[in-house]
Amino acid sequence: MEESVRPLTTEEPVAHLDLPPAPASPSPSPSPRRATGSDRTPSTAWEGRYRAWVIASDLAATVVVILASAVIIDGLAFDHLHALGTALAVMIALPANRAWHQQLLGEGAEEFRRLGRGLVAAAVLVALGGLLFGALDVQPWVFVVVPVIAALAFPQRYVLRRVLHHRRRRGRCLLPVMAAGDPGTVGDLIARTKLESHVGWRVEAVCTGDGSAGAAGNGEVGGVPVVGRLGELADHVRRGGYRVVAVTADQYWTPKRLQQLAWDLEGTKAELVVAPVLMEVAGPRLNVSGVFGMPLLRVTAPKFTGGRRFVKAVVDRVVSAALLLALSPLLLLIALAIKLGGRGPAIYRQRRVGRDGDTFTMLKFRTMVRDADKVRSKLVQANEGAGPLFKMRKDPRVTRVGSVLRRYSLxxxxxxxxxxxxxxxxxxxxxxxxxxxxxYERDARRRLLVKPGVTGLWQVSGRSDLSWAESIRLDLRYVEDWSLALDVVILWKTVRAVIGGAGAY
Structure with missing residues (x-):
């Protein structure tokens, strides 16, 4: 989500949907895209407008918070130096940390990570400025004003992103993509772009090794027309106005040919993206470095211990304790409703498998009738669950209170x-x-390398509507590419998934 080699999937996954086709356009068919009469790829107008909205929202949050804070902290005779210095620090730190970089806006957790890093840098600049100019009373501006700016800027960014993703689901605000490679790997890329429209890619044309669609034989790969050979790729890109050139695996691609392609695309605004073979490895584990003049994709081993894991453990306990304290009245009301709704305990205890295969007793509110496990054998034929899971959309064992609790994951x-x-x-x-x-097969057992979660990528990506293979893929992606920023994004998305209730039964 933040690596220089752009991934085919993001750390900010959304619910997988069957997307409607893009609305009809009065312009000619974009495959191949019309010639522009120029060797320069035209910009997509919405990109600049979206970036302008992001910058304006950040600056508006900064100005509003600083003006309000100046009046509250210093009264009517507020100190202009503090206010101007804080505003200047934010305006320097955000672009310096690439928080407004075009390619980061609208996808992945890296956008929010850069915004947070920029605001932390702004707070440091304010503190250093206070020491440099002898203004030792800047503590409120460092520890209160800048965090309040963050508290306003982050939700604004999220709202803008939701608007952008909504437009992309309707077939708007998408980047035209030329895909080039083996028909099989290109077909996988096309399927992913359709499934995850929030990335903002729309493959409009394909180039293959021999200019054919392979075994399909109909001139199309995944419903996208094949317009030429791989050797003609640069010419098609220059003529067609594609914003992204996505190169997938094919024996045609040698280091020399990829280098030549990069040279041929110079002078255009097309972004060259080379998909690595490690399709599901992304995020902080990927780094590109040059060794002996060769670009090497370094894949670091996933870390299951260390400082970040310790921070995660501390945050888990602190947040869970705070939530239990805050939600205690609701917990008591739910327990009372279950007891009044029928015989049986309010809490259901079940053995589950945790980290490294150790078992523990997981607690849930009871949502089924007593002895529901004994009735399960009679319902096996009606199982709608994926893989070894047992799920039914209309399970007769679920109580009336239980159906409400399940609907909102209470x-x-x-x-x-x-x-x-x-x-x-x-x-x-x-x-x-x-x-x-x-x-479990070998790949599925890797889920047990970390603690199971109350929520996760599976929770925010469809829950029970997911296939078994997709559920495993999402869990493995989390295990392999875990980061604190990804946890924050998942927790944020969990609220929306729970309110929507998609896949909950």
């Missing part, structure tokens, strides 16, 4: 006690049943 709240005890994390893979793990 039955999961007692798992905060599991987080507090250290058996679970706020964010992580789905906690499996012991019988599920018995059928």
């Amino acid at each position: 039955d999961e709240l007692p798992q905060l006690f599991n987080v507090l005890s250290g058996h679970m994390s706020l964010v992580g893979p789905r906690p499996p049943l012991p019988e599920e793990t018995e059928s």
Whole structure:
């Protein structure tokens, strides 16, 4: 999500949807795109407008917070030096940390990471300025004003991103993409762009090794026309106005040919993207470096211990304790509703598998009738779950109160006690049943390298509507590419997923 080699998927996954086709356009068919009469690729107008909105929102948040803080802190005779210095620090730190960089806006957690890094740098600049100019009373501006700016800027960025993603789901604000490579790998790329429209790519033309669609034989790959050979790629890009050139695996691509392609695309605004073979590895584990004049893609091993994991463990316990305290009245009301709704305990206890295969007792609010597990054998034929999971959209064992709790995931709240005890994390893979793990293959067992979570990528990407393979893929992506920023994004998205109730049954 933040690496220089742009990934095919982002750390900010959304619910997988069957996207509607883009609205009809009065212009000619874009495949191949019309000639521009120029060797320069035209800019997409919406990009500049969106970036302007992002910058304006950040500056507006800065100005409003600084003016309000100046009046509150210093009264009517506020100190202009503090206000101007803080504003100047923000305006220097954000662009210096590439918080307004075009390619980062609208996708992935890196946009928010850069914004946070820029505001931290601004606070440091204010503190250093106070020491330099002898203004030792800048503490409120460092520890209050800048954090308040962040509290306003982050939600504004999120709202703008939601507007952009909504437009992309409707087929607007998309970057025209030329894909080049083997028909199989290109087809996978096309499927991903359709499934995850928030990335903002729309593959409009394809080049293959021999200019054909391979075994399909109909001149199209994934519904996208093949317009030429790989050797003709640069000419098609110059004529067609594509903003992204996505190169996928093919035996045609040698280091020399890729270098020549990069040279041929100079002078255009087309972004050259080379998809690595490691499709599911992204984020902080990928780094590109030059060794002996060769670009090398370095893939670091995932870290399951260390300082960041310690911070995650501390945050888990502190946040779970705070949530349990704040939600205690709601927990009592839910327990009372379950008891009044029928016989049986309010809390359901079930053995689950945690980190390194250790089992623990997971707590949930009871949503089914008593002895529901004994009835399960009679419902096997109606199973709608993926893989070894047992799920039914209309499970007759679910009580009336339980259906409401499941709809909004309120039955999961007692798992905060599991987080507090250290058996679970706020964010992580789905906690499996012991019988599920018995059928795990080698890749699925990697889910057990970290603590299971109350929420995770599976929670914000469709929950029970996901296939077994997709569920495994999302959990492995989290295990391999975990970061604190990704946890924050998932927690933020969980609120929206729970309110929407998609895939909850």
